[in-house]
Amino acid sequence: DKYEVYDSGGIGELDVRALLKQYGERKIANDLSSAWQGGAYVTFRRAGKEAASSASTADLALLYVSRWKTSKAAESFAAIYAAAVQKRYPSATIKPAAPCSGTLCPISATQASTEEGPVIVEQWPDNTVIVSESFDTTTAAKLRDAVRHGDPEMHAAEMHAEDMQQRELNFRLYDLPAFQAFQAELGEKIVHTLEQRARQR
Structure with a gap:
């Protein structure tokens, strides 16, 4: 599939609290x-x-990255x-995660098959949780790798919460060499959109 950017932004502490309550976890939300x-x-x-107005949830795919203060918090989320x-x-079926060995593997991974495509939830050793929804597994893996294995100096800077909060994920993706190599597969319109937004910063 070819994709184009539909929306992007940050998800803050209040958003996470509301999300947890929506999922029925009111006792631990705070x-x-x-x-x-x-x-x-x-x-x-x-x-x-x-047109954007014609898009349904079945037409959309999500990449969501969150970072947590502790491994336990990342695991819980x-x-x-x-x-x-x-x-x-309604039709979600949990499937065994693809086998992974070596140092470049998540701590845990859950994959579900749904009527709108795969949902993959991964917890990583740096207390990051990466979620992809409705991408095919190959595209999801390439996006995850672009987030995980970018420029070392930039990745180190992103360990700071302030930097993570201030930079939108689409700008961070655009800066990563791995993502630049992947741009052609996502389609020319994504490249144009990311460049345009970067110039507007």
């Missing part, structure tokens, strides 16, 4: 949201849709998000 340390998302629309998939998608 404590867990206080462990939030940054988050951003980009939604993509499958190319070929004529990943588990809650993964469990909520079955509430949000």
